[in-house]
Amino acid sequence: MFKPIKLFSTVLLIVGLLVNVAAQESLPVYLNEAKPMEQRIEDALSRMTLEEKVAMVHAQSKFSSAGVPRLGIPENWMTDGPHGIRAEVFWDEWDQAGWTNDSCIAFPALTCLAATWNKDMSALYGKVIGEEARYRNKNVLLGPGVNIYRTPLNGRNFEYMGEDPFLASKMVVPYIQGVQSSGVAACVKHYALNNQEIDRHTVNVNIDDRTLYEIYLPAFKAAVQEGGAWAIMGAYNKYKGQWAGQNQFLLNDILRGEWKFDGVVVSDWGGINDTKQAIYHGLDMEFGSWTDGLSKGASNAYDNYYLADPFLKLIRSGEVKVEEVDKKVRNILRLVFRTNMNTKRPFGSFGTEEHALAGRKIAQDGIVLLKNNNNTLPINLSKAKKIAVIGENAIKVMTVGGGSSSLKAKYEISPLDGIKSRVGKDAEVVFARGYVGEKPKSQDGLKTGDVEETRSAEELSKEALELAKTADFVVFVGGLNKNNGQDSEGNDRKSLGLPYSQDKLITELAKVNKNLAVVMISGNAVAMPWVKEVPSIVQGWYLGTEAGSALASVLVGDVNPSGKLPFTFPVKLDDNGAHKLGDYPGNGEQTYHEGIFVGYRWADKQNVKPLFSFGHGLSYTSFEYGKVTADKKDMAADGNITFSVDVRNTGKRDGQEVVQLYIHDVKSSVPRPVKELKDFQKVSLKAGETKTVKFTIDKTALSFFDAAKHDWVAEAGDFKALIGASSTDIRQTVGFKLL
Template identity: 40%
Template sequence: MEIKKLLQEMTTEEKAAFLSGKNVWQTRDFKRLGIPSIFCSDGPHGIRKQAGAGDHLGLNASLPATCFPTAATIANSWDEELGEELGAALGEEASVQDVNVLLGPGLNIKRSPLCGRNFEYFSEDPYLSGKMAASYIRGIQSQGVYACPKHFAVNSQELRRMAMDSVLDERTLREIYLTGFEIAVKEGHPGSIMSSYNEVNGVYANENKHLLQDILRKEWGFDGIVITDWGGSNDHVQGVAAGSNLEMPAPGLDSAREILQALKEKKLTMEELDSCVEDLLKAVMTLSAKAKNKKTSFSKEEHHELAKKAAEQSAVLLKNIDNILPLAPGTKVAVIGDFAVEPRYQGAGSSMVNPTKLETMEQVMRNYDLEVVGICRGYQRSGEEDAVMKKEALDLAANAEVVIYCFGLDELSESEGLDRPHMRIPQNQIELLKAIVQVNENVTGILSAGAAVEMPWHNCCKAILHGYLYGQAGAGAMMNILTGKVNPSGHLNETYPLSYEDTPAFRYFPSAQRISQYRESIYIGYRYFATGKVKVQYPFGYGLSYTTFEYSNIKATEKGVEFTLTNTGKYDGAEVAQLYVGLPNAIVFRPEKELKGFKKVFLKSGESRQIFIPFDDKTFRYWNVKTNRWETEMGTYHIMIGSNVEDIRLEAELSLEGTTKEYPYNPAKLPYYYTGIIQQISDQEFEELLGRPIPSGKWSGDLDRNDAICQMYYAKSRLARLIYKCLTYLKKKSEEKGKPDLNILFIYNMPFRGIAKMTNGAVSREMVDGMVMAVNGHLFRGLKKIIGGFFANIRANKMYEEKLKNE
């Protein structure tokens, strides 16, 4: 049936109900019209379809699926072809499991190393993020499944993520936080996109017309559906008016009644409703048709090998003193570390995958020509000291030629719903490392972590191989690199600072109260470190190889840059050539250099190749806040080719006339933004950049439905404060166990309104208002409203369901 005809045959009640989920993972179906349900599932690095009844909090186990390396890992490959191959495998597994919409990839910018969800995101750089996301999307959608890139937009912290306002200037929004999404949309053409929990400049992302209408649909030409993050709908009517198509997971029919009431009160037009319904109908009918041709199985072994290949190409060799790697055949090795026995291979949260199989270093060691003198855990994963384990490790280390030390961040450090308190690896792991080097100086560290860490201990290791969170086949991948079967070719997707205090958002992260001020502006990651000449541990784009590469013969034209790349070493290998662009003495403040292109090139030993990296519409642009459009500043641009942001091998110049007639800034009023020294921006200077006063993020004294449950320490009700203390106690106890309780974390950070959005219609907005009333000290009035709302909600739901049945 044609979509237009189907739309005409739907009643207004059906249309209103259609825009919210039927249950945790499915859309509503209407049998009389032949409209089926479609199924959504988490899984940016592996499918997480639950085996029992669906629940967003993950109480029920998920079906087995391939656990590929996380996005933060794959971004180190700088390989779009690999991204597309992984996307196709994810799409295939989704299709086999009857999943229509795969909720990923995640491509939020790594504003701070402390964001607990950084392991799910590609990079601190929007260009690299966008290119990798687009490749995933193309792969996923080649299998008849929609990708759903997330979280749109400016979602950079987990603390109070559903009740937090990201405050930033339009240029920073466009250049840093939206460019990755722009590339993903324009080059990947996703069928859906997920709006984020947070507000952006005072308006919730899911009802933000500037984001969803002006930019996403009108400027970028997005023609898919917008899906809320789970529980991320604030005002459903405003969301529909902004063009958000699907409210998830299952708010019940209270949301549908809100739409009907808004139509009556003319707060929503029938045209706005029909537009959202029509887009969702197209998606549902298209995906249902594609699902008829789906596969019934996939090769678990082939996908496992792909996961291994991905881990091999993404691992970063950070250090290799005296060419200790690759290990010579027959080397006597001691394998030490809890991660060798029980690997850290993925993060925690909604992306957690139940792997089809799982390799460990302990298991795979027997497959290599090495003499293993022993394997032991060495340290407690929980962080506690253990003298017996430590002595066993030191005895093993003393009897080996080389120690392979497996260490890194534990599960508690990297989880959805929880930001890291610091950048350090658990101290007991570092104390053991320092003790090992006293008995054996030949230590090769295998680092497992999904985000940057401080590395004051790096001198204890002769070699450091960073596998990030390498998925289910990562152990074999690490051994293939250690023994030289694979030449490492990963390059860092993010900067590794000397200390957290050196990072640009240090003083502004996380949010204070409800407002997160992005005072660092465009100076994120390497943009800040390179401009401010801040020394780092390892720069953005850094990565070693067992071979060497020479760059020569650069030539820049208006179309792009050409140069020669030669493998001058004795091993075949791949290099990531990176294009950076800068404009010295610019009139509009900007970073010293910005990534504008890259190419991963495999060369045999002694081979040379001419490499061409084209310029595109993003190479020279900046967002002019005065003219409200993309422009180019006139001047002589530096075109730089390097192996990382600090290792520039070739430079050329290119003069451009530019388009700017009206410059956006008065340098005298933005002195620190023009120097790049942005760690202590004053209120006055930030307000000049914003073009408006800084909003107040302080609570007024009364909580409202948009405040998080963790804010009940402000509550006037003693009972509410007691509930808060109990929840805080449970959260602390779960953290002490070393693995976060995701259910507690979700509830802790959830605003009161989320109770109405996450309970399948059992709780209405009226009941939530009663809860808030009780929390604010009006217990009996609040209880009266809750009880009255409960019975009113039951009656209204039954009446609505009868209408839907009788249509």
């Protein structure tokens, strides 16, 4: 029998739906989310005054741009990333606004994320940082960065995803999708060719089209076409004589023309230099310009931006057509409808334990074990009853400084505290600073909290060596930091070597105690003249809030390290193409003479043995590769081919291995790299377990960019698939033919 209450509920539901539909239909088109987005955009545009349109295309404060309050269109609020949500600053200043509830979770630097070689970690990273941005009501996250690691001296390499365009392309996509799942736009930067900090505002990059398309554009293309990025940030440097943020070739011809990008192009802060170029060459939103409006009589300095009053006057005079501002506002409205006018976006969360633990997980997955002779690591706590931790980076704050990635972190666990906490009562942990860097500096009102040091370098070294002699195990924590001239925005490193005489101290430590692990905290490769004297080396990166906990878990073996290097460690600078060919940093002009031969491609071409190879990373277990097989000998031009290889964990511990597929073109009409990464998989294997790893490729993996045809070309002929554990540790090879 049909129940009346059920009928009544059904009627209420139907009535509610009808009321909701009626309410939606009564709304203006631009506010009706049921309507097609492009229709909503045109409706909103038709209701706006010229002054309201122009106001939307330039900043109104350090990190915001105007909405249209009269129409209920909200402001756009940007936040620096990509490693955490920047603290609130004053409306028109860089200094902290003094909020007490804006302390974020600091996540590992993107070099660490790239070192995970794990797309699941990238998706997790995007999800949690997107939730933090959303909670703080930011609708644009200024990150991630995907500029290619061309030289180990670039001060911002720590913000990027390594030297290989394929690896960066695959890692950036899940990050973007994770961020945007919270209704926050990922603003991928710095587009393009921003590969040095020296003269970054003035240098003009000279590069051939093949190199541009094969090395420096793929990650941006993947961000747009696979990741669906809603925003792109232009770079500071010039290309073809035009600043990248107002560049016909990069923004109009390639980004919008070839890739069909429909999001917003945002300037880097201070990256715009000309009104006419900004109008016509693809820019949508101008931020941080260094114009001095007040001295020119403007009541609001932002009115003097290139796309502010100067733009408005050109339109009013008829010299510039209204359609030019309409193009920009359409893209901005599309951003607004996707983000802060999307009523279905989640609320987000901020500074949570869940986010901190996600950051720790990513850090643990990205830490790279570079060397481990005689199984020095993990630390055996049944034997090591006194552990000496030595080095300034064991106590130094790494979340403050470095430029726009500087963060006001809720907390940061130092390596020393992480080790102490993990070891507990199992061993005594003692500390010596060992060396001291320059006096720590605050940034934007944030202080590093570093301990002042009055002792001499000789006293510090002597104390460290005496302590090391009495310890059962020594952990040296050194490397670089976020000071100017190291891993920091605005300047490049002066040399590949370690600062503060660390090389001498490490050499002496190796003499007094053979149970030594050297931990390098950096986002860049460093020279290691002591590499043969030290039994174990760990690349620790900048690991964020949970840095010490993540590092300690790897050192004592709670976590089996599985990170792989996303860039090559050269022995010396001359082993790098940009330095060997003598053009870096240029004198206003920077020519990429090495062309497509960047990173491991250069090392292979020159037959130079790296200090540590691209893709290198050890484990506390061992992996054996079986014979690789192909599902066919010949691949049709419109088909694909699958390679299979069995990988077995031959050790006694569970672990993860990154299986890497490289392709070698046996004979080509143009110079090609000896091999190029074309796929990878991170597989988890229990002790003794075997899994079959499969890679399927099509002709895109075999193609090169033909500049004359302005197209990708795959030439018929013989190829080899190389499968291994790094670019120099190739375990198996199989040949095949492209018909």
